[in-house]
Amino acid sequence: MSGHQVSDQWRARYAGSLMNTFGPPKLVLERGAGARVWDTDGNEYLDLLGGIAVNALGHGHPALVEAVTRQLSTLGHVSNFFTTGPQVELAEKLLALVDPAGRGTPGKVFFTNSGTEANEAGFKLTRRTGRTHVVVAEGGFHGRTMGALALTSKEAYRAPFEPLPGEVTFVPYGDADALAAAVTDRTAAVLLEPVQGEAGVVVPPADYLATARRIATEHGALLWLDEVQTGMGRTGRWFAHHAAPGLAELGGPDLVTVAKGLGGGFPIGALVGLGDAADLLQPGNHGTTFGGNPVACAAALAVVATIESEGLLEHVTVLGRRLRDGLAADPRVSEVRGEGLLVGLDLVADGSAAVAEVAQARGFIVNNPTPRRIRLAPPLVLSAADVEEFLAAWPAILDEAIGSASGASGSVGE
Template sequence: MSTQTQDQTQEQVVGRYTDALMNTFGPPKLALVRGEGSTVWDADGKAYLDLLGGIAVNSLGHAHPAMMKAVTEQLGTLGHISNFFTSGPQVELAETLLALLGGDAGPAQGKVFLANSGTEANEGAFKLTRRTGRTHVVVAEGGFHGRTMGALALTSKAAYREPFEPLPGDVTFVPYGDAEALAAAVTDETAAICLEPIQGEAGVVVAPDGYLAAARSIADEHGTLLWFDEVQCGVGRTGLWFEHQRSGVVPDVVTLAKGLGGGYPIGAVVGLGRAADLLQPGNHGTTFGGNPVACAAALAVLTTIESDGLLEHVTGLGEHLRAGLAAEPRVTEVRGHGLLIGLDLAEPVAAAVVDAAQAAGYIVNMPTPTRIRLAPPLVLTRAEADAFLADWPGILDAAWAAAKAGG
């Protein structure tokens, strides 16, 4: 029984996908077979500059030597051990995350729970908030926190929620960035406020100045936990280790995933201060979380970001990209920090832009009909960014023409 795909065309591989996999994502746009740096190749041999990075996951791009070395060596030493035991990479990763969260003040006082994905991290954090003895959680409209039942209960999009209701209750949604609405929703019975410092799935919506600080004050007033979901915007993506550090606000809970593993599945819940000890034996668990190979991959990502100066690189290149994108008159707004970039289009042609970009050899994403999101590898080069910016007007020309012809 052969499962080889390397000699098959894109059409053949996609056909096999359609026959064998559940239709949860719709038909795939491409069958990819190889990647190197910020470039991927499809089954027909065409190259694409990957400006989505696996949705902000591939921090070091594809086939990075540090990732390959770390994963190969760890898998050859100790692969999986369950959480009856521990390993050096698990402990070192937890210590490193606390050190990065603490910054110049020294390691943060907290503890880490390691999971396998962003939705699992948020599921664990949701359970952690119940250990306060309260059940009410306040979250923002436009936020995305995952697809499992608990995480989905915190996600406002009706199309995601309604097919699976009733969901875990006692959740209040408020407009993102509206501190007055947040203050009105939080009471002495509120377990947690859960916010993304930048809303990724909404199209890269940045928290207004002072909003996170207001959330901290509101939480303190009511004895409520402040939980920042940094699954998409954390781990160097915005030019800082964690986006909330831009505000100077210290949360009680931080959730991480995506870029933390650089393509290897891993997630983390970090409880700080009193939140560190809310989960006790028997309250939560995972078979694969803290797996030595996943932890080794994450450590390779963190070490490389630091050793290669990628935070500074991401900051400068992000500014360059945003300026170039904003120069196009059919772009009405550009948002974001570092290499998490969202832009608004003058017309609802985002789907046509994605198709035109793909035809031109670029992978970009459409969060909404008027928005495009870029989340490329942190190792994207200036030359690669400039090539995209040079082709950007032509991509928009093709998209506008396609949209006009179609409607």
């Protein structure tokens, strides 16, 4: 039986057994190594999406495999009546990473299994302030469960499930005046992504997060930063908000949510509460069966240790700069944004779906979050040679998908 027939069989079985929440799968993947994956047809791809910013160490990294194997062979799960060494060690490590300047801000961690669950926990925590109003940015994405969905602005996601819980006001991202007008003395929290991921890697003005901190403080509200996609070295820093001028001097955030790259592919998320926010959730207020299990925590500890030992923060910074510069050199690209290995670009005309399709056919996995935008979030272990391979192929991908530079000003439908 040919590989193509094998792939078709898996697709047919998928359609017959899984709920149609994602549509037909683009590929049936079989294995991975580093920043590359192979499908059941035997085709090789450079994975420039990294499981949507999840596979921080790529596929099959020895440190992650060893940590998970060792822990699972020792102790795989305990209930939340108990704790384990990996859980405590990871909580301590996350608190240290969130506060790199060593300012000594007290903090506590609640572990979950995903970013959505971390944001659900954060949403519940905001209610412990005695307030119910939350201000969130348009274009933000915070998850699909009912609480997290209430905080997500995309109408197509929200409309089928309304009414949604909470009293939520959406304001234009990066607009400090609109934020100031929306936050009142009734506001429990301001929730923002330091860089908006699903929207196509949208970067706010440099002073935006510091301004948000001032506005929240003025009204006694919490500043909550969703670092699910941007955290754990993705932008060349442990957390993207560390690059925000003036934020640390004003006290930093009260809440930080993190997931995706934290476990390097093993499901784990976390809500980090800082200062007074660390003690808002008390016994009986929230819970989880699997959150903080020892295997997930061991995986996350291995990810953190590897980022540190392999110097991946500096690597990501340098490589990301080269990737952005190379992409921006083509005249059919109107803008390139991002930091580290979270990169978004705008095409001069619609056609991102065609670009993603052609890229896949040529062996590169990329994402098209909007009709004109491409998003890249590859493993942090991506090599310089990988980047050069993609940049060499990039002009031909655009040639096939949207035409030559001379004809790029015309609209290309999807």
